[in-house]
Amino acid sequence: MKAGGALLEAEGLVRRYAMRRGLLGRAVEVRAVDGVSLKLERGRTLGLVGESGCGKSTTGRLVLGMETPDAGRVSFDGAVMPQPGSAAWRAMRARMQMVFQDPLGALDRRLPIATQVGEPLEIHGIGARSERAARVETLLRAVGLRSDQGARYPHELSGGQRQRAVLARALATDPALLVCDEPISALDVSIQAQVMNLLVDLQEQFGTAMLFVSHDLRAVRQVSHRVAVMYLGRIVEEGEPDGVLHEPAHPYSRALVSAIPHPGRAGQRIVLQGDPPNPADRPSGCAFHPRCPVATSLCARETPALKARPDGRLVACHVAHGEVSAGQGHARQEAA
Amino acid sequence: MMPLVRLTGLSVAFDGAPALRGIDLSVAKGEAVGLVGESGCGKSVTWLAALGLLPAKARITGSVMLDGQELIGAPAPVLERVRGGRIAMIFQDPSSSLNPVHRIGKQIMEALGLHRGMTGSNARAEAKRLLDLVGIPDAGRRLDAYPHELSGGQNQRVMIAIALAGQPELLVADEPTTALDVTIQAQILELLQSIRRQMGMALVLISHDLGVIAEACERVAVMYAGRIVEEAPVAQLFDAAAHPYTQGLIGALPPMDGPRRRLAAIPGGVPEPWAMPPGCGFAPRCQFRSAPCDAAIPGLMGLSDQHRAACIRVAPAAMPLERIPA
Incomplete structure (x- = not known):
């Protein structure tokens, strides 16, 4: 392991899909991820937050090489990621693992838990056969499962226990990076808390860096050291979780924060008009401008770049950077 | 008042x-009541049972009175008038509640025909008014759209329009925003509030999310393992939760500010219906468990006028109160 430097660096990632409308429709290009750069330090957690279709999950898959970017590059531990599918890439994948939302879908229903937790050890040829059983037991204990639960099948465990098993399997190869894609969304509230606590504990114990992909800002604050807010394939704001949550700079982050249901809320909620736009029909300029309450005519023309404010917060917004004073919202302006 | x-x-x-083990709950005219709990606690089954929507193998006992009329065991024609008429229900996934091969206007008009006998241009005009009411832009043209042409949030608005077609006195919304994005969830919650104010309709909001309930309801009932374990006005529940399960649910919510602390996760999981603990259903996960917890199921006991909790620690000396009329 090299000292210093980020563990994971992604630069200008782009992922396009071709989508056909109807049987004879013309294929249109959908930019699921449209120029995302991010950096993750060793042993830290970056929260990636946004609504469905914003490209946060695709970003997670791109940094693991589970999908090949159309542009941009990923480097891991100071080296450029090998061609996905190659032997070098497969060897590297032992050091970066993925945790999915639905643990039942991620586990093989026909194999007992312990066998599945031990599988990565076999695949990557880690340890002698005799040592593996002991390693599996250590892993099960680390995620809070009893060793007798290792003999059970996925359907015999509860949702929270299954997610623990998935985590144990992901940790088997002692990865430096875990990409967790909505790891708690399918769980009940009290179980969500258990898994969030577990993620924080495991990070402390193993020093694993995490990319925590979620739509839940509260959960992201709980587990992350930094947070990036995505909208329609781009990062629109990035900073410390408390800063972003308490003083969001981008109008979209503001709406997202204000939409968190919250007992005893003070003040007025910002309710955004309309739906998130279709990525196949990306608005001109700032993609958020049709829903933005402070959009100006500049916002409809020019795409704002993600730049640092004096206090270090990264934000992509003409108004937040003071390049133009707050408008009345583009839609209303047009109507007037 | 009844x-x-x-x-x-x-x-x-x-x-x-047992999926539901003795629920006592009343909803007053125009009131917004939240029902919160984890999966399998019976919060949905309660209202499916009340409206006769459960499969025949379900054994239902107890009573559901609507304005003095018993619904449990009521003949089908009576239930059919109540469902969608006096009590309407919407569900989590709007796209699977709507018929994908019919235009949404037709689906709204079907409800108008069934419950208000409206047909033809009358029904179409009313359907357009309902779509306007639920905030669908360009309602006139949208009547001819199919569900797949609308977004998830808009489909949920259509479901609400269909529910409103029968001018219900009570709308039961079962996790209406769970499948939606947070900014869309905010829109739907606002919509439910404004409709309730305009129409003086009562609302039962079923959710796993205490935050959602807190925003939309006046009173909340917390359910666990087929029983109500605590019932209180929303503010009181957050300030002074009495049942250890409610305290656990609130403690499990990551805070928005302040130092990051370990979440007070409730250990273990929900008991299976076929292996219910003999006493309090929450006892196996409860940090305050003592011998009497396993001896008998604690009843709801009054802490104050409107605050009740089913825990022996709450008021060991207090006798169970008479059911409080709402």
Whole structure:
């Protein structure tokens, strides 16, 4: 392991899909991820937050090489990621693992838990056969499962226990990076808390860096050291979780924060008009401008770049950077 | 004042396994009541049972009174007038509640025909008015759209329009925003509030999310393992939760500010219906468990006028109160 430097660096990632409308429709290009750069330090957690279709999950898959970017590059531990599918890439994948939302879908229903937790050890040829059983037991204990639960099948465990098993399997190869894609969304509230606590504990114990992909800002604050807010394939704001949550700079982050249901809320909620736009029909300029309450005519023309404010917060917004004073919202302006 | 709906001792069992173990709950006219709990606690089954929507193998006992009329065991024609008429229900996934091969206008008009006998251009005009009311832009043209042409949030608005077609006195919304994005969830919650104010309709909001309930409801009932374990006005529940399970649910919510602390996760999981603990259903996960917890199921006891909790630690000396009329 090299000292210093980020563990994971992604630069200008782009992922396009071709989508056909109807049987004879013309294929249109959908930019699921449209120029995302991010950096993750060793042993830290970056929260990636946004609504469905914003490209946060695709970003997670791109940094693991589970999908090949159309542009941009990923480097891991100071080296450029090998061609996905190659032997070098497969060897590297032992050091970066993925945790999915639905643990039942991620586990093989026909194999007992312990066998599945031990599988990565076999695949990557880690340890002698005799040592593996002991390693599996250590892993099960680390995620809070009893060793007798290792003999059970996925359907015999509860949702929270299954997610623990998935985590144990992901940790088997002692990865430096875990990409967790909505790891708690399918769980009940009290179980969500258990898994969030577990993620924080495991990070402390193993020093694993995490990319925590979620739509839940509260959960992201709980587990992350930094947070990036995505909208329609781009990062629109990035900073410390408390800063972003308490003083969001981008109008979209503001709406997202204000939409968190919250007992005893003070003040007025910002309710955004309309739906998130279709990525196949990306608005001109700032993609958020049709829903933005402070959009100006500049916002409809020019795409704002993600730049640092004096206090270090990264934000992509003409108004937040003071390049133009707050408008009345583009839609209303047009109507007037 | 007589409550609009009163459930008394409502119990449901599937193949001998109890899903609901005696629910007492009343909803007053125009009131917004939240029902919160984790999956399998019976919060949805309660209202499916009340409206006769459960499969025949479900064994239902107890009573559901709507304005003095008993719904449990009521003949089908009576239930059909109530469902969608006096009590409407919407569900989590709007796209699977709507018929994908019919235009949404037709689906709204179907409800108008059934419950208000409207047909033809009359019905179409009313359907357009309802779509306007639920905030669908360009309502006139949208009547001819199919569900797949609308977004998830808009489909949920259409479901609400269909529910409103029968001018219900009570709308039961079962996790209406769970499948939606947070900014869309905010829109739907606002919509439900404004409709409730305009139409003086009562609302039962079923959710796993205490935050959602806190925003939309006046009173909340917390359910666990087929029973109500605490009932209180929303503010009181957050300030002074009495039941250890409610305290656990609130503690499990990551805070928005302040130092990051370990979440007070409730250990273990929900008991299976066929292996219910003999006493308090929450005892196996409760940090305050003592011998009496396993001896008998604690009843709801009054802490104050409107605050009740089913825990022996709450008021060991207090006798169970008479059911409080809402």
